[in-house]
Amino acid sequence: MPDAILGMNPVLLIVIAIAAILVIALIATYNSLVKARNRVKNQWSQIDVQLTRRAELIPNLIECVKGYAAHEKETLERVMKARSAMMNANTPKQAMEANAQLTSALPGIFALSESYPGLKADSSFLKLQTELSETESKVAYARQFYNDTVMLYKDKIQQFPTNIFAALFGFRDEGYYIADAADRASVKVKF
Amino acid sequence: MAKRYVDTKDLRRIKRISNIAYTVFAVVGLLVGIIITYATFSDYNFAPELRETREYRTLMALIIIMCMECVILFAFPAKAVVIAVLSGRKKAYSELAAYTSVHGIEYYRDFLKGISPADISILMDLQVEDDKDISATLLRLYDKKAVDFERGRIIRSDAGNATLTRGEQELLDMLRQGNGSLTAADKAIWKRNRIEDAVNAGLVEKDPKLEKRMPGKHYVSCCLTGCLSGFALPVVAGILGLLFFRLDFDKIKRFMTVEWGDLSREWYSNVEYLPDLIEAFQFAALFGLALMLCFTFPYLWAIRNISYYRIRMRNKLIRTAKGNELTEKVAGLKRFINEFSSLSQKRKEEVVLWNDFLVYAVVLEENNRIIRDISGMYGKSDAVDTVCRFGA
Numbered sequence: 405m406p407d408a409i410l411g412m413n414p415v416l417l418i419v420i421a422i423a424a425i426l427v428i429a430l431i432a433t434y435n436s437l438v439k440a441r442n443r444v445k446n447q448w449s450q451i452d453v454q455l456t457r458r459a460e461l462i463p464n465l466i467e468c469v470k471g472y473a474a475h476e477k478e479t480l481e482r483v484m485k486a487r488s489a490m491m492n493a494n495t496p497k498q499a500m501e502a503n504a505q506l507t508s509a510l511p512g513i514f515a516l517s518e519s520y521p522g523l524k525a526d527s528s529f530l531k532l533q534t535e536l537s538e539t540e541s542k543v544a545y546a547r548q549f550y551n552d553t554v555m556l557y558k559d560k561i562q563q564f565p566t567n568i569f570a571a572l573f574g575f576r577d578e579g580y581y582i583a584d585a586a587d588r589a590s591v592k593v594k595f
Numbered sequence: 596m597a598k599r600y601v602d603t604k605d606l607r608r609i610k611r612i613s614n615i616a617y618t619v620f621a622v623v624g625l626l627v628g629i630i631i632t633y634a635t636f637s638d639y640n641f642a643p644e645l646r647e648t649r650e651y652r653t654l655m656a657l658i659i660i661m662c663m664e665c666v667i668l669f670a671f672p673a674k675a676v677v678i679a680v681l682s683g684r685k686k687a688y689s690e691l692a693a694y695t696s697v698h699g700i701e702y703y704r705d706f707l708k709g710i711s712p713a714d715i716s717i718l719m720d721l722q723v724e725d726d727k728d729i730s731a732t733l734l735r736l737y738d739k740k741a742v743d744f745e746r747g748r749i750i751r752s753d754a755g756n757a758t759l760t761r762g763e764q765e766l767l768d769m770l771r772q773g774n775g776s777l778t779a780a781d782k783a784i785w786k787r788n789r790i791e792d793a794v795n796a797g798l799v800e801k802d803p804k805l806e807k808r809m810p811g812k813h814y815v816s817c818c819l820t821g822c823l824s825g826f827a828l829p830v831v832a833g834i835l836g837l838l839f840f841r842l843d844f845d846k847i848k849r850f851m852t853v854e855w856g857d858l859s860r861e862w863y864s865n866v867e868y869l870p871d872l873i874e875a876f877q878f879a880a881l882f883g884l885a886l887m888l889c890f891t892f893p894y895l896w897a898i899r900n901i902s903y904y905r906i907r908m909r910n911k912l913i914r915t916a917k918g919n920e921l922t923e924k925v926a927g928l929k930r931f932i933n934e935f936s937s938l939s940q941k942r943k944e945e946v947v948l949w950n951d952f953l954v955y956a957v958v959l960e961e962n963n964r965i966i967r968d969i970s971g972m973y974g975k976s977d978a979v980d981t982v983c984r985f986g987a
Contacts, residue, residue, distance in 0.1 A: 447935055450704060542705075548948065549704075552936040 433569045440557040444578050447550040448496055451581070454543045455490060455503055458536065462487040462506075465532045469513055472523040479512040500581060503543070510536065547581045554578045597699075601692040601926045602933075603720045604960045609688055613681045620674045621666050628665025632658050671887055679895040683902025690907065691721045694914060694922040702935070703927030706951050710921065711735075711760050712958040713789035717799060718922045719929070719959060721912040723786040729777070730969035731958035732766050738946045738954065741767065749775050749972045762789055770973065777973045790912070798918035805911040813904045821897025832889050929959040943968055 466480055486509045490502035514533060517524040557578055561570035600606065636658065707715065712731035713723055733749065736742045739757040743750050749770060759767070765788060769781045777785075793799050914922055932938050938949065938956035943965045946953045956962040 443935055545949075545952065546704075549931075549935050552938075555937060 430569065433566055434573060437560055437566065437570055437573070437575050440553075440560045441575060441578075443553045444550070444557050447546065447553045451543060451546045451550055452499065454539055454546055455499060458503075458506070458539045458543065459487050459490045461532055461536055461539065465513065465529070465536070468526060468529045468532060469516060469523060472520045472526070473516050476516055479509075479516065483509045483513055485509075496581075497579070507540070551580050554580055597696045598693055599696045599923075599926065600689060601694065601719050601922065601929060603688065603692045605688045605720060606685070606692050609681060609685045613678075613685065616677050616681065620670065620677075624666035624669035625662060627669050628662035631665060632661050635661075667884065671884075672891065675891055675895050676898060679898040680902045683899040684906060686899070687903045687906035688720075691910065692719070694919050694926065696923055697920060698923060700923050700927040702931040703924045704931050704935075707921070707924060707928065707955070711762050711789075711792075712954055713762050714793055714796065714798060714921075715925055715955065715958050717790065717793045717912075718914065718918055718925045721799060721914070722910055723789045725782045725786065726970040727960065727966050728789070728958060729766065729782065729785065729973065730966045731954050732763055733969050733973070734943055734946055734957055734965060735951070735954045736763055736767065737943065738950060739763075742770075744943065744969070744972065747972055749969075761792060773973075775973065793918075797915055798921065799912045800915055802911050802913040805907060808904075808908070813908070814901055817897040817900040817904070821893045821895075821900075824893035824896075828889055828893055925959070928955055929961065932956050932959060932961050938962055940964075 462483060466484060469476070469480065483506070486502060486505035490499060490506055493499035493502050517529065517533075523529055560566050561575050561577065636654070710718075712735060713728050716723055716728045716731070733742060736759070737744060739759070740752055741757070741759060741763070743752040751767070751771070762785070766785060769777055769785065773781060790799075794801075932952065932955060936952075936956075938953060939962050941949065941953055941956070941962065941964075943953075949956075953962070953965075957965050
C-alpha cells in the first residue's frame with residue numbers, strides 16, 4: 405500500500421486530496437444542516453410539552469368553575485372545544501391555531517370570577533389560574549426560542565453555498581410561530 | 596457522574612491559542628523540512644522512467660520522513676516551553692470550569708430562581724469579572740425598572756418596586772455615590788463582596804489545599820524539583836540503559852557519518868544503502884528526541900506548574916456540592932442559549948421580551964454587545980451631567 409501511494413503521479417495525489425477536502429466539507433455542511441433542523445424540532449417539542457401541560461390543566465379548571473357557575477355553558481364549552489382541538493392537533497400549525505383559540509377563550513373563564521365571589525376566593529381556582537398563567541409565560545418564551553432556532557435554520561438553508569446542499573438534500577423551510585391576535589392584544593399598555 | 600466543563604471564554608481562548616501555536620510550529624517546521632530536503636536532494640535526477648523503481652520509492656519515503664521529523668524537531672526548545680505554558684494555563688482554566696454532572700443535564704431551559712448574575716458568573720468560572728457582571732446586574736436592574744439608560748447615561752428610576760438583592764442595592768449605592776460612574780476601587784469592593792455572598796450562600800468555598808500553600812513557595816518548589824529531576828532523570832535513564840539494555844549506537848554512527856552530498860550526487864551507487872539509512876535516520880531522530888525530552892521534561896514540568904499556579908493562586912475557590920449542582924444547570928443554560936437562540940445579537944432594550952434570559956446571555960459570555968454598551972455608561976465621569984441625573 406505505501407509503495408502504491410509513493411509511486412503515484414503527484415498530480416493525481418493533489419486531485420485526490422482536493423476531492424477528499426470537498427467530501428469532508430460536504431459532510432460537515434450536511435451535518436450542520438441536520439443539527440439546525442433537529443434544533444427546530446427539539447424546540448418545537450418544548451412548546452408542545454407546555455401546550456400539553458396547559459391542556460391538561462383545563463379539565464380541572466372546568467370542574468372547579470362548574471361548582472360555582474354550571475350554567476355558564478357557552479363559555480365552558482368554548483374552552484373545552486379549544487382544548488380538544490389542541491389535544492387532537494397533528495401538525496405544529498394545527499397546534500398553533502388551537503392554542504390561539506384557547507388563549508382567546510380562557511379570559512372568558514377568568515372573567516367569571518368577577519361575577520362569582522365564591523369562585524374568586526377558591527384556592528384551587530387561584531392555584532390553577534397561577535399555573536395556567538405560568539405555563540402561558542413558558543409557552544411565550546419557548547416560542548421566542550423556537551423562532552430563533554427557525555431563524556438560524558433559515559439562515560443556513562438560504563445562505564450560499566449551504567443553500568445548494570440544502571436544496572440537494574431536501575431541507576425544507578420551517579415557519580415561524582407567529583403571535584396570535586389575542587397575544588398581540590395582551591401587550592397593549594394602559595395609561 | 597461524569598466530569599464536564601463549562602465552555603468559558605478563558606478556556607476557549609487558551610484552546611484557540613494552543614491550536615494556533617501548534618499549527619504555526621507545524622507549518623514552519625514543514626517548510627524548513629522541505630527546504631532542507633530540497634537542498635539535500637536538489638542534484639538528484641528525477642527522471643520519469645525511474646519513478647517505478649524501488650529506489651525511487653525509498654527515496655520518497657526518506658523525504659517524507661525527513662519532513663515529518665523536521666515538523667517535530669524544529670525549534671523544539673521554544674515549542675516545548677510554549678506548549679508547557681499553554682498546558683499549565685489550560686489545566687488551571689479547565690479546573691475553574693470543571694463540574695461533575697450528577698443529573699446529566701444537557702440543556703437547561705428555565706429561569707434560575709434566587710440566583711444573582713454574579714452568582715452565575717462565579718459558578719461558571721469561579722471568578723467575578725468587572726464589566727461583564729456589573730453590566731449583567733445593571734441590565735437586571737433595568738428590567739426591574741430600578742435604573743434607566745438615557746443618552747449614554749445610567750439614571751435612577753423609581754418606576755419599579757421590585758425587591759433588590761444585596762448586590763443590586765450595593766451597585767446602586769455605588770453609582771449614586773459616584774454620580775453615575777464607578778471607580779476601579781468600587782468595582783474591586785463589589786467583586787469581593789459578591790464572592791463573599793457566594794461563599795455565604797454555600798455555592799463556593801476556599802480550596803483547603805491551595806489555601807495551605809505559602810505564597811511564592813510553590814514557585815520555588817516547582818523550580819527546584821524541575822532542576823533536580825532535570826539532572827537526575829538523564830543520569831538514571833543512562834544507568835538503566837547501560838545496566839539493562841544493550842544500546843546499539845552503530846546505526847547512529849552510520850547516520851552521523853553519511854555524506855549528504857555524495858548521497859544526492861551518487862545515489863545510484865548507494866542504492867543498497869538507502870533502506871538502512873532510512874532506519875538509521877528514524878532511529879537517530881527518535882533517540883535525539885528522547886534525549887531532549889529526558890533533559891527538558893522536568894524543566895517543562897516546572898514551567899507548566901508555575902504557569903498553573905500563577906492562575907490558581909489568584910483564585911483559590913472550589914465549588915461546593917450545592918454549587919456543583921447549580922453549575923450543571925448553568926452549563927446547560929449556557930449551551931441552550933448558545934445553540935437555541937440568537938441572544939448574542941440582541942440589544943439591551945430587548946430585555947423586556949427576554950427578561951432574565953438576556954441577563955443570563957450577558958453573564959454567560961454569550962452577548963458582548965450589551966457589555967460594551969453598558970460598561971461605556973458607568974465608565975464615563977461627566978460629573979456635571981450625572982450629578983443631576985443620578986438622583987438619590
